[in-house]
Amino acid sequence: VDTREVIRIERDIIATMSRTGWRYRVGLGLSAGMVVVGGIAWSLALRRGLGVFGLNEPVMWGALITTFVFFIGVSHSGTLVSAILYFARSPLRAAIGRSAEAMTVITILTAGLYPIIHIGRSWLFYFVLAYPSQRQLWPNFRSPLTWDVFAISSYVTVSALFLYMGMLPDLAMLSRRVNGWRRPFFRALSLGFSGTDAEWALLEKAYPIFAGVVIPLAVSVHSVVSWDFAMSVMPGWHSSIFAPYFVAGAIFSGIAMAILLLAGLRRGYRLERYIRPGHFEMLSKLLLAASLVMTFTYATEFFMAFFHGSAAEAEVFRWRPTGAYAWVFWLVIACNSAAPLACFWGRVRRSLPALVIISVLVSVGMWFERFLFIVTTLAHTYLPQNWGLYRPTVPEVLICLGGFGWFFTLFLLFIKIFPSISVAETMEREHAAAHSAELEANHA
């Protein structure tokens, strides 16, 4: 790795920020269009009230909360996987770490919109925050919903700082490589980082501490989201397996989303040299492992429901694969348990189009999985006279699609403003790889 090589790495990665092709413009246009449509649908809900949604008694949580849980799940995998790969010293991290961490921050920002929309009077969302008010009311700290507010706020703050801390060397490099308004912008953001030996030593000491904070926080946050459900005594929710089940589902859906984003980046910006087929193969193995864990969890839920003798619990689990939402159940099984099994074949793991199709199926399957357990429990609770069905209305569907548009819009803007692959880590990895190759050649 000499200066020419370093310049090439910088140039290739910075090209993602400067080159704007038609695919990017179309993608951004479509995403922004979805945001506008979702915004219009939300404005309808603000003007007319929650009646425009399909929520009812007994199903008071529907597509919006489903989308919230889905995006929280996607978010957790990014920073968590990046931190784990850091400790594992995996070469995968240099390629996927930055995008995964950005995905985390952006998905939390997306997920956070949905409870705010769901409460109806969105302008009063600050009531959940702990602040002294003239009402002399404080949030109830015994409530899992309050835990959620603290958990998600902590996680988004720590994830954003984790992303930022890892970007400092690249921001410093950019402050010297770009011109115009971006130069002072990056200079300010780099906080004066200059790459001195002392700064590298500091960063290498601080980063693992931060990664060590991120991992338990990531696990805790999705556990807390699961407790929104599991702390109630509803059949289908009141289960001690919910926390690990949610964490596994989060990793599963996050890996699928990471594959989709990386495939788009690789294709759109010709980053084949940095995001390699081997990286996708590693991700596909993780996806397969997570899918097997999910299947095992589904089976365990059913086993426990029929084994422990609660009639209401057994009824919910009998109804899921046979009742009004049976098509959702079987879609979930097909997408989350069956489709990823194709990754047992090496040819599938090495085929990017096949992995993209599987990742799309997993993302669809995971959204419907969240829908399944939220809606079927509420629709089919203890008293048969309370049973009811729920169907999302057009505004709900548009708001959910708007969330996906919001997510992709923010991600596309992120890769236009910041490098989507860590330049410093890529240089370090290329340098280490060159040395390994040289040692092997000498040994041979």
Add this chain to the structure above:
Amino acid sequence: MPEPVVTVFEDPDAAERALHRLQEAEVTDARVVSPAPFPVVHLTGRPGPWPVLNKVALAGAITGLTTAALLEALTSRSMGLVVGGKPILAWPAFGVIMFELTMLFAGVANFLALVVLSAATRGRVAEAARAAANSEQIVVVVPGERFEGPGAAAVRAALGEGRS
């Protein structure tokens, strides 16, 4: 006091060789500026007082834990929530937010410590490197007094591959 001498290297391996030769010439106070954490940045023997980062993170964690515990306990007492005969201070339920704020404060403290210590240690080395080299080059900075006296020739020879 003589000015430090800045030497620019095109390739991290050349800088690494120079650092090894400087150590053989008993120059242990050279500094390196690099765009990436190549092995050369670990050769200057400047680990610094970085165990302080652990302590700062721990102090942040304790602050977060205490803040959460006080927030939950004091507000629960002040609000007069109806708890149906159960304890007003529900520590198992409070534990979740105590954990979250412990981790949050530890992370934020760690980050702030990184920013402050980086600024404190950067010094004039960074300015000298910025003036002399591009973002992709490796810079070795040796104090000017090392180029005086009997060992000066060895120091110059050590930096031979670079551009001073």
